[in-house]
Amino acid sequence: MLTPRLITRTVAAALDEDAPWGDLTSTALLPEDATATADLVAREDGVFSGGEVFAAAFTLTDAAVQVDVHVGDGDRFSEGDVLATVTGPARGVLTAERVGLNFTQRMSGIATLTAQYVQAVDGTGARIADTRKTTPGLRAFERHAVACGGGRNHRQSLSDAVMAKDNHLAVLQRDGRDLARALREALSHLPHTTHVVVEVDRLDQIPAVLDGGAHTVLLDNFSIDDLRAGVALIDGRAQTEASGGVDLTTVRAIASTGVDVISVGALTHSARALDLGLDVRID
Structure with missing residues (x-):
């Protein structure tokens, strides 16, 4: 069962794997006070899964980041749809980007394939x-x-x-x-x-x-x-x-x-x- 505790533990381990000593690029290039707003955009049709997991990648990186997920797990979406919006310190947003995407891309891929079989x-x-x-x-x-x-x-x-x-x-x-x-x-x-x-x-x-x-x-x-x-x-x-x-x-x-x-x-x-x-x- 996918529990909040399991999400936190697993996503935290993934973040530690991806940035064990921090995000060198974001720290070197981006001002500490820089902010960013980014949209999670569908490049193809599918079935969504992993909204809570996606959000955890950002909030565990920086509690000041806000994540608004616009679709529910199990919802169908079309190419071009904005599935979530992330706002907050730019360093935190970009540090968490890959981990958040890895989880939701993988989970949405499984959900989409399963829906085809069903x-x-x-x-x-x-x-x-x-x-x-x-x-x-x-x-x-x-x-x-x-x-x-x-x-x-x-x-x-x-x-x-x-x-x-x-x-x-x-x-x-x-x-x-x-x-x-x-x-x-x-x-x-x-x-x-x-x-x-x-x-x-x-x-x-x-x-x-x-x-x-x-x-x-x-x-x-x-x-x-x-x-x-x-x-x-x-x-x-x-x-x-x-x-x-x-x-x-x-x-x-x-x-x-x-x-x-x-x-x-x-x-x-x-x-x-x-x-x-x-x-x-x-x-």
């Missing part, structure tokens, strides 16, 4: 979800951006749910353990609120997963025909999730198979930073 499956009933393929240390920021784009968040961490993937199943198979029995034993010890997901890559694995009591069956890298067959075989006894081979050209067909959730690693690991600029007013 639009692509509109009307099918399938939900678009993120994965744990996030930038280390920035997961809460990127997951917030996914939500801004209309997507859903998968488990936050390894501590939040049981998710048995191919390598977990390989260890069980190597040790000669029956999958259904292993799942039932795990469920008998887990809190009743814990969700259990099992990933399969073949149709013949599904009966054991259902017999073991999994709540979600993750159909990984299935063909469209096999996805339909898997959904039919599961027949509402567990939630269905599809992953692998998902992009904007395939996601609609995947959604049409009847799966409940489509998890898309590309939302966070491949999103392009949106083109936003901070323009100092000169008049």
Whole structure:
């Protein structure tokens, strides 16, 4: 969850990384009493995310800087729109510029890409979800951006749910353990609120997963025909999730198979930073 405390801690670390001994250029060139007003301007259409994070970059640099964000997280905007205005000591404005832009460009890029996936499956009933393929240390920021784009968040961490993937199943198979029995034993010890997901890559694995009591069956890298067959075989006894081979050209067909959730690693690991600029007013 993206909390004010996390924003402060993470943005402060980014500012320290970018100017560990201060901003040499701004200090050398700009008078101490110089002021500036700058606009955050969209160079392309998109979905906004990271307004609070953007503002924190400036206010943590200099408390005298004022940031007015004109759009809300999740709002759509068009090329040329002014998304925020920053006013205050020029040194503080320019010192924080890159860090503020880095966060909001990255987050808005994720939100925009997510919105494209959500639009692509509109009307099918399938939900678009993120994965744990996030930038280390920035997961809460990127997951917030996914939500801004209309997507859903998968488990936050390894501590939040049981998710048995191919390598977990390989260890069980190597040790000669029956999958259904292993799942039932795990469920008998887990809190009743814990969700259990099992990933399969073949149709013949599904009966054991259902017999073991999994709540979600993750159909990984299935063909469209096999996805339909898997959904039919599961027949509402567990939630269905599809992953692998998902992009904007395939996601609609995947959604049409009847799966409940489509998890898309590309939302966070491949999103392009949106083109936003901070323009100092000169008049």
